[in-house]
Amino acid sequence: MSSARATIETDVCVVGAGAGGAVAAAELAEGGAKVVVLEQGPHHDADGFSARPVEMMARLYRDGGQGMTLGSPPILLPLGRGLGGTTLVNSGTCFRTPAAVLERWQREYGLRELSADVLDPCFERVEGALSVAAVTPELAGANAAVARRGAEALGWSHGYLRRNARGCVGSGVCAFGCPTSAKQHTGITYIPRAKDAGAKIITGADVRRVLVRNGRARGVEVRLQGGRHTLVNASEVIVAAGTIHTPLLLQRSGLGGDSGQLGHNLALHPATAAFARMEEVVDMARGVPQSFYVDEFADEGIMFEGVAGPPSYVAMSLPLTGARHAEAMADYRHLALFGLMVSDSSRGSVRSLAGRPLIHYDLVEADLARFRAGLARLRELFGAAGAREVHLPLPHGVVPERARARDLKLMGFHPLGTARADARATHGVVDGDLRLHGVQGVHVADGSVVPSSLGVNPQMTIMALATRLAYHLLDRPCPS
Ligand SMILES: Cc1cc2nc3c(=O)[nH]c(=O)nc-3n(C[C@H](O)[C@H](O)[C@H](O)COP(=O)(O)OP(=O)(O)OC[C@H]3O[C@@H](n4cnc5c(N)ncnc54)[C@H](O)[C@@H]3O)c2cc1C
Ligand code: SF4
Numbered sequence: 001m002s003s004a005r006a007t008i009e010t011d012v013c014v015v016g017a018g019a020g021g022a023v024a025a026a027e028l029a030e031g032g033a034k035v036v037v038l039e040q041g042p043h044h045d046a047d048g049f050s051a052r053p054v055e056m057m058a059r060l061y062r063d064g065g066q067g068m069t070l071g072s073p074p075i076l077l078p079l080g081r082g083l084g085g086t087t088l089v090n091s092g093t094c095f096r097t098p099a100a101v102l103e104r105w106q107r108e109y110g111l112r113e114l115s116a117d118v119l120d121p122c123f124e125r126v127e128g129a130l131s132v133a134a135v136t137p138e139l140a141g142a143n144a145a146v147a148r149r150g151a152e153a154l155g156w157s158h159g160y161l162r163r164n165a166r167g168c169v170g171s172g173v174c175a176f177g178c179p180t181s182a183k184q185h186t187g188i189t190y191i192p193r194a195k196d197a198g199a200k201i202i203t204g205a206d207v208r209r210v211l212v213r214n215g216r217a218r219g220v221e222v223r224l225q226g227g228r229h230t231l232v233n234a235s236e237v238i239v240a241a242g243t244i245h246t247p248l249l250l251q252r253s254g255l256g257g258d259s260g261q262l263g264h265n266l267a268l269h270p271a272t273a274a275f276a277r278m279e280e281v282v283d284m285a286r287g288v289p290q291s292f293y294v295d296e297f298a299d300e301g302i303m304f305e306g307v308a309g310p311p312s313y314v315a316m317s318l319p320l321t322g323a324r325h326a327e328a329m330a331d332y333r334h335l336a337l338f339g340l341m342v343s344d345s346s347r348g349s350v351r352s353l354a355g356r357p358l359i360h361y362d363l364v365e366a367d368l369a370r371f372r373a374g375l376a377r378l379r380e381l382f383g384a385a386g387a388r389e390v391h392l393p394l395p396h397g398v399v400p401e402r403a404r405a406r407d408l409k410l411m412g413f414h415p416l417g418t419a420r421a422d423a424r425a426t427h428g429v430v431d432g433d434l435r436l437h438g439v440q441g442v443h444v445a446d447g448s449v450v451p452s453s454l455g456v457n458p459q460m461t462i463m464a465l466a467t468r469l470a471y472h473l474l475d476r477p478c479p480s
Helices: 019-030 055-058 097-108 116-129 137-153 190-196 244-251 311-317 320-332 365-385 459-474
Strands: 006-008 012-014 037-038 130-133 159-162 162-164 202-203 205-215 217-225 229-233 236-239 271-276 291-292 301-304 335-342 348-352 356-360 389-391 410-412 442-444
Touching: 006 236, 012 019, 012 217, 019 037, 019 190, 019 236, 019 459, 055 311, 097 116, 116 130, 137 159, 137 291, 137 301, 137 335, 137 365, 159 335, 190 202, 190 205, 205 244, 217 236, 236 244, 244 348, 271 311, 271 365, 301 365, 301 410, 311 320, 365 389
Parallel strands: 006 229, 012 037, 012 236, 037 202, 236 442
Antiparallel strands: 130 162, 159 291, 205 217, 217 229, 271 335, 271 389, 271 410, 291 301, 301 335, 348 356
């Protein structure tokens, strides 16, 4: 390091203040550890949240939310950046890790430390801290009522989603910064708790390398705002830079590469959405955008969840062009929207190209089949709800049954798995305690350790794992 001028001393250095990093930092600081949190992005103040999608995406998302994968099809991969990380811009849906997934982790990855018995108190603790509760039908709004009517008519399993919100007024812009701070993202919950417990929170801090000497963590090298480099000396380093950036940081630190798994096993839960024109007024922007789910086909890896947005968002997403687009937009108040997410078998990879992530991901045949079936069922759902027209996200004239991968318009909201946990050092990057194989004192606590697709939204899984890690390091059981 050429220009180091100062050194910060601490017990634990946490890299990244999103779902995993913020939770680990608060629990450790409250448990008595001296903690420093280094977050590359800024602190975002809700007073400046305008609810205008384009403006807010430029401010809250990394690269304005325009990150893409290479492959067939290319997939838009938005990430948050700042205190709260991606929880700042997420929809607030809260699912625990399904029991079948935890059993699979034991069976296939030997992760005995991450059993339901161990994680249950951690889930309870996170849910309590974030006021997790089911959305009420009133707050869910008319967009959810459309999906509910369709699911009831078809006899499909469904329900209102659980969310981390308190005092939500249903303003419909969760993905663009909650203007009322109702959404309990980690930037306004765990980060203030960490600070109150004495943690030092540094924003604009780009961690360049994790430093290890003689197989033990020594700290990190960080570039601060203005370009000054500093060392943070710490005997424990928790890397929580997220699924895309954690492997890059470990790679440039010369760590985690022994198994050949670092940067691989990338799952995305690829997703898409369909529109319908209804007889009734829907006004989809009124109410909680992601408030309702249909899980009838969850065992097949197909999950439907609500999504909605104001007119400017809908104008960008409507799969129509020219006069048909203009006509549908003129009828915005009658448009309904619902999402489809696939629990993927496809796996991609991330590596660094000139310091930036280069992400490859090709959709395999099994996932393409899930999208074909899922889109056909979305059409059926809207039909059963009485839709006048359904607009699937496919090129004009292409029916779901014959869609090719390149016909799909996909987004990935849940990148996971690029530093996966596996008890065997030959198969994973971290062990069941989320410790880097072969290195003392370096742990990972973010989506990258999640070894498989979950089939449900991942923030609770990541937060519960971070809670479990904190109590493991404090050497005491997690209180529920
Ligand atoms: C639009 C959208 C909606 C979503 N909705 C839901 C939902 O409803 N429910 C759900 O469960 N999940 C949802 N998710 C996903 C969920 O928010 C993420 O899975 C979760 O936040 C990931 O947590 P993480 O700790 O891995 O990373 P993040 O939360 O992304 O945090 C990583 C942090 O590390 C920082 N960082 C990166 N590199 C460095 C570095 N070198 N130095 C310092 N800091 C660094 C980043 O700036 C970032 O703040 C959604 C995601 C999106 C994009
Ligand atoms: S719907 Fe609720 S949680 Fe979402 S932005 Fe509006 S007030 Fe915040």
